[in-house]
Amino acid sequence: MTKNVLFIMCDQLRWDYLSCAGHPGLDTPHIDALAKRGVRFDRAYVQSTICGPSRMSFYTGRYVSSHGSMWNNVPLKVGEMTLGDHLRPLGVRTALCGKTHMSADAEGMKRLGLAPDSTIGALVSECGFEPYERDDGLHPSTSYGKRNKAYDDYMKDRGWEDENPWESVANSGEDADGNILSGWFLDNSDAKARASDEESETPYITRRSMDFIQEAGDTPWCLHLSYIKPHWPYIVPEPYHDMYPPETHQPVLRSDAEQTDPHPVFGAFMEERVSKAFTSDITRTKVIGAYMGLIKQIDDQMGELMAFLDAKGLTDETMIVFTSDHGDYLGDHWLGEKELFHDPSARIPLIVVDPSKEADATRGTVSDALVEAIDVVPTILDYFDGAAVPHIIEGKSLRPLMQGKADSLRDFVISEYDYSFRQARRRLGVSVAEAKLTMLFDGRWKYVFAEGFRPMLFDLQADPDEFNDLGDDPHSAQECERLQNLFFQWTRRISQRTTMSDAEIERRGIDLNEARAGVLIGFPTEADLEAAFAAAGEKPKR
Known part of the structure; x- marks a missing residue:
């Protein structure tokens, strides 16, 4: 039997914005159906709470401090092995439809004489994926992102003559007088996008993934279907734009006490522009309505995609991984965006459907094992019967959990964040070299080591909403010391000897x-x- 993998990633999808995870106002039946066919990992955490470094950990199976791509557009250095590097020797075509947020190591490639348009150079430039269609979305009219000409041409064929239809059509609305309402502005989030549902990004990239699967034929494949949404700009076409009125929204998760003498780094992030914007109930309500609509659109596309696999007879031979690169605060904890380590930011949805008979016993179950984003690569490699390479890949295959052969894989999870690029660092007067945060979570205690400051500490058993920071509580000093010892144990791991097992x-x-x-x-x-x-x-x- 031919084996395939469909590795689906959403951008900025919170762990708790699915009905199978308990959201009371959002129905996601097609994603829920995946959970019924596989295992939903309820305590999955990313290795960084921002797109670029998180994704580089997903694609390498390595911690951020191991692969070195610490923030968006910090290149992944030449020589880091990625999912495609592990799978191609096994005869698996490994391709991308959508976003990677990858920045190529242009200097390293030049030093080694690797031309970006060569076969090897293209793979190195695209994070090891064959770029069937790369579409990062973000700022495609600026140097920050890459313009997707294929999407521009598609929209032109649909009759849109806009120079940048991604921005002015798919991510903008218009008022009654025909004036453009840019989706970049949060208070325009309740407008319907000018693009139709069919023309918008999520259905478009779903169709392109179907094109790839159709083209791949009998060749074993691993397709990374990577959606740009529900990441900002928060704007969605009809009928999704007004599906979710305020009564369907979850209440904001924040406490007045959090603003009273907060940890210096936490306090500095509360002062970020996006955090202040989300303190407005009007703005937050508009954004969340669109955010939920974008998720509903993704769920509908999951239904289209699963029906396609059924029609092609591929369902029983295709592993499906459904996840997100990080969450979204949406005003919780007085914050916008992501970046710090509260669960709305660092915890992600992770559903894995393994069609193998060995996984039958756990279908439809929810695992409370602590798992990490870096576990995806070894899980996929394991599915294709690839040899384990623990001197390279730091994650662990999830298949023992899915086959009922193990109850846990680790005692704690790690997430890292380099905030040197943020205004918060300058606000604090912290040097670039010291702007580093590391979270360690052992299933109860969440400990954040903040270089140059006291630690943050949350007891999620007594305080599941993470309102009460115990990092400077003398009664918690012993717990801080224990967790600090675990942290330093982790820092002493051997992670750079990747050339010899x-x-x-x-x-x-x-x-x-x-x-x-x-x-x-x-x-x-x-x-x-x-x-x-x-x-x-x-x-x-x-």
Whole structure:
């Protein structure tokens, strides 16, 4: 049987904005159906709470401090192995439809003589994926993002003559007088997008993924279908734009006490422009209505996509991974965007459907095991019967959990964030080198090591909403010390010796290997050399 993988990622989808995760006002039946066919991992965390570094961890199976792409547009260095590098030797076509937020290591490629338009250069430039259609969305009319000419041409064929239809059509509305209402402005979020549902980004990239699957034929494939939404601009076409009035929204998750003497870094992020914008109930209500509409549109497209797989007879041979690169505060904790480590930001939806018979026993279950984004690559590699490479991939395959062979994979999860690019750093007077946060969560205690400041600490058993920071509570000093020791244990891991496995070192580490190679160290006489070889049942080579 041919094996395939459909690796679906949403952008900025919170873990709790699905009906299968308990959202009371949002019905996502098609995503819920995936959960019924597989396992929903309820405690999944990203390795960074911002797009670029999070995705680089998803694609390499490595922690952020291991792969080094610490923030958006910090290039992933040449030489980091990605999902495609692991799968191509197995004969698996590994392709992209949608977003990666990858920045190529142009200087490293130039140093090595890799032309971006060469076969290898293109793969290195595209995070190891064959770029069937890359569409990052973000700012395509500026240097920040990449313009997707294919989408522009599609919209032109639909009759739109706008220079940049992504921005002025798909992500803008218009008022009664025909004036353009840019989706970049949060208070325009309740407008319906000028594009029709069919023309908007989510259905478009779904259709392109179907094109790839149709084209791939019988070749084993791994397709990364990577949606741009529900990431901002928060604007959605009809009929989704007014589906979710305020009574369907979850109440804002914040406490007045959080603003009283907050941790300095937390306080600095409360002062960010986007955080202040979300303190307005009017703005927040408009954004959340659109955010929920964008998720509903994605769910409807999941229905289209699953029906397509059924029609092609591919359902029973295709592993499906459904996840997100991080969450969205949406005004919770007095914050907008993502970046810090409260659950609305760092916790993600993760559903895995493994069609193998070995996974039948866990279908439709919810796992409370602590899992990480870096577990996706080894899970997919495992599904294709690839050899484990733990000296390269730091994540762990989820398949033992899905086959009922394990209850847990780890004692804690890690997430890292480099805030050196943010105004919060300047507001705090912190140097670029010191603007580093690391979260460690052991299932109850969430500990944040903040370079140059006291730690943050939350007891999610007593305080599931994470309102009460115990980082400076003397009664919690012992807990902080315990978690700090776990953190420093993690920092001492070996993560850069990726060119030789532990097994190879073990093989080479036999006492006489150097002597066999003619390097004679520690033998006082030739007789000692001959005695050592005789004890091993060998004769020294001359």
